[in-house]
Amino acid sequence: MNRRHFLMKSGAFTMAAAAPSFLTMRGLIGSAQAATIDQANFVMPARLPQVINVFLYGGASELAGNLTNIDQIEAASQNRYPDDLLKGINGDEGQITANGFWRDAGGAAMEDMLASGDMSVYRTINRLKDNTRAHRQSIFSSQKGTLNIDGSPGMGSTIAAVLHANRSLVDGSAQLAGKTLDDLVLPFVSLEGSSVAFAPDGDINLPLRLRGLSLNERFDNPYSRSDDYYSSELDAMVNQVENQVMRTRFSKVHGGFETRRRMEALIGNLQSAIEQPLPILPSANNGEPDTDADPDTGYLRYPENNRFSNRLKAAVTLAIENPDTLFISLGNGIGSWDDHDSSIDEYAPRMQQLMEALRAATKHIRYADSRWGGNRDTSNIIINVHGDFGRNVNLNNSMGWDHGNNQNLYTFGGHGVRGRSALGKIVGTTEVFGSANENRLYTRPTDDSYQAEPMAIAASTYHYFGVRNPTVLTSDELNNPLGDNALNESVPSVPLL
Numbered sequence: 001m002n003r004r005h006f007l008m009k010s011g012a013f014t015m016a017a018a019a020p021s022f023l024t025m026r027g028l029i030g031s032a033q034a035a036t037i038d039q040a041n042f043v044m045p046a047r048l049p050q051v052i053n054v055f056l057y058g059g060a061s062e063l064a065g066n067l068t069n070i071d072q073i074e075a076a077s078q079n080r081y082p083d084d085l086l087k088g089i090n091g092d093e094g095q096i097t098a099n100g101f102w103r104d105a106g107g108a109a110m111e112d113m114l115a116s117g118d119m120s121v122y123r124t125i126n127r128l129k130d131n132t133r134a135h136r137q138s139i140f141s142s143q144k145g146t147l148n149i150d151g152s153p154g155m156g157s158t159i160a161a162v163l164h165a166n167r168s169l170v171d172g173s174a175q176l177a178g179k180t181l182d183d184l185v186l187p188f189v190s191l192e193g194s195s196v197a198f199a200p201d202g203d204i205n206l207p208l209r210l211r212g213l214s215l216n217e218r219f220d221n222p223y224s225r226s227d228d229y230y231s232s233e234l235d236a237m238v239n240q241v242e243n244q245v246m247r248t249r250f251s252k253v254h255g256g257f258e259t260r261r262r263m264e265a266l267i268g269n270l271q272s273a274i275e276q277p278l279p280i281l282p283s284a285n286n287g288e289p290d291t292d293a294d295p296d297t298g299y300l301r302y303p304e305n306n307r308f309s310n311r312l313k314a315a316v317t318l319a320i321e322n323p324d325t326l327f328i329s330l331g332n333g334i335g336s337w338d339d340h341d342s343s344i345d346e347y348a349p350r351m352q353q354l355m356e357a358l359r360a361a362t363k364h365i366r367y368a369d370s371r372w373g374g375n376r377d378t379s380n381i382i383i384n385v386h387g388d389f390g391r392n393v394n395l396n397n398s399m400g401w402d403h404g405n406n407q408n409l410y411t412f413g414g415h416g417v418r419g420r421s422a423l424g425k426i427v428g429t430t431e432v433f434g435s436a437n438e439n440r441l442y443t444r445p446t447d448d449s450y451q452a453e454p455m456a457i458a459a460s461t462y463h464y465f466g467v468r469n470p471t472v473l474t475s476d477e478l479n480n481p482l483g484d485n486a487l488n489e490s491v492p493s494v495p496l497l
Contacts, residue, residue, distance in 0.1 A: 037158075041468040042166045048175045049380050049417045049464040050319045052328045053145030053155060054312075055192075056387035058338030059138070061401050062430075062443065063393065064105035064351040065408040066123045067096050069432045069443055076436035079395040082344065099426055105348040106355025112291070113355075113412065117424035118362040122409040122487065124428030124445040125454055127389055130479035133403035135338075138388035141479065143458030145329030147190055147212040155458050156188045156327045158473055159465050160210040166466075177323075181210060184324040188212035191311050192331030215318075217310040217333075219270040273321045274314060278302075279367035292360045300367065302360045307333035309357040316361050319381050320368045326465075337387060341398035358383065362412055379416025382464065384409065386457055393432065394441035404442040406430065409457055409487075417464050418489055425493030450491045453484045460486040 101107030113119035147156040171180040278300035281290040289295045302309040315328045334350050369376045390407030429449045434441035445451040459470035463486040471483030
């Protein structure tokens with residue numbers, strides 16, 4: 001069977017449960033959100049996106065993508081940056097690239113993706129509302145991708161609820177190739193932890209079909225007890241379902257997990273797909289093999305030195321092989337970004353691994369049609385990379401960066417959903433602010449710069465999925481009563497250095 005159709009013909013979960021058409025949003029501290037899903041103005045988009053959301057826990061420093069203020073930073077930092085680390089613009093010896101990236105912290109890969117039109121960088125995602133910079137508050141106000149956490153929905157659960165509430169427009173649409181939501185296979189997936197599909201959902205009243213499933217980078221079957229990776233999780237699921245109350249609610253699950261056989265076939269196909277060779281990359285302009293190609297075969301290859309590469313490869317493979325998958329939540333798999341100490345030594349190689357894997361992913365998406373006979377349009381696949389907050393630019397006495405307001409959003413692909421003008425640019429200019437030789441030294445947007453709140457990233461994702469008033473989905477009656485609009489992706493690029 002053609003790979004393009006194997007997921008379409010393999011059947012779907014049929015775990016539907018009655019649910020109201022609304023979802024009450026909750027803030028971290030327990031305050032009810034001001035809006036419900038029913039208030040979302042939904043218009044079926046011309047094309048549904050497939051979003052891969054990469055959340056960098058701890059808030060990655062903006063410095064990898066923004067060294068434009070380094071002279072001021074060095075002059076005012078509590079502890080000086082190493083003289084040989086961040087000196088020199090351009091040239092192989094210098095660490096500052098033409099667009100102000102940190103070369104050895106993924107800067108060379110970023111320059112490649114910027115030039116190819118695969119990436120944009122927003123340098124002024126600046127938290128002004130509720131700017132506590134505490135981890136958990138910031139995770140919620142950045143709308144991390146996990147399907148839900150502590151009974152409060154992330155982007156995946158919110159999107160699922162919007163689609164479910166508007167089934168009359170969604171089911172049978174051309175955008176779903178005539179399918180209903182219940183027909184979709186793996187529409188919401190997490191690659192960053194345990195499945196939440198069978199957990200009690202509190203106010204998040206969604207059919208099980210839309211509550212998502214956790215997979216790992218090997219696509220091991222979470223419905224197979226023969227797999228040690230998932231056996232304890234499955235036992236926990238079964239124990240919940242065996243409970244009389246849960247049995248009534250999840251009656252379609254209780255009957256011996258009948259979907260297990262379907263999942264085994266589906267997962268087997270995915271595992272076959274991820275083991276097959278990746279697309280062949282064209283040679284560089286000088287005739288040399290592409291940076292990310294195997295020099296002997298020409299096949300694309302992901303970096304092999306970190307788990308994030310494997311997870312990202314799995315996420316992109318799932319999106320390409322299964323157009324039913326609409327949202328994938330992806331933990332980074334490299335380590336924490338909470339760089340309070342020893343930042344220089346640990347941060348740069350971690351960013352290098354991140355960006356080199358993302359460069360491979362953009363090529364995986366761009367050249368995927370070579371494996372499909374030229375008929376797989378992947379221009380709806382979007383990758384967003386962001387964190388819960390930024391970091392200060394002062395080097396503290398532990399040679400680290402403490403929590404700050406300003407961060408970068410790195411966003412890739414998806415021109416078929418958001419237009420080509422959204423890509424290949426740098427948005428936002430910064431200035432250094434704070435007292436010299438004190439710990440609260442950070443960058444902020446200049447007065448004439450474009451800036452946006454972190455929740456604008458979530459608002460943009462909701463807009464891609466057809467929500468014309470994403471402020472109602474990003475509002476919180478205590479901290480953010482007006483919510484946030486989507487990013488303005490028509491803002492032009494700032495001039496080169």
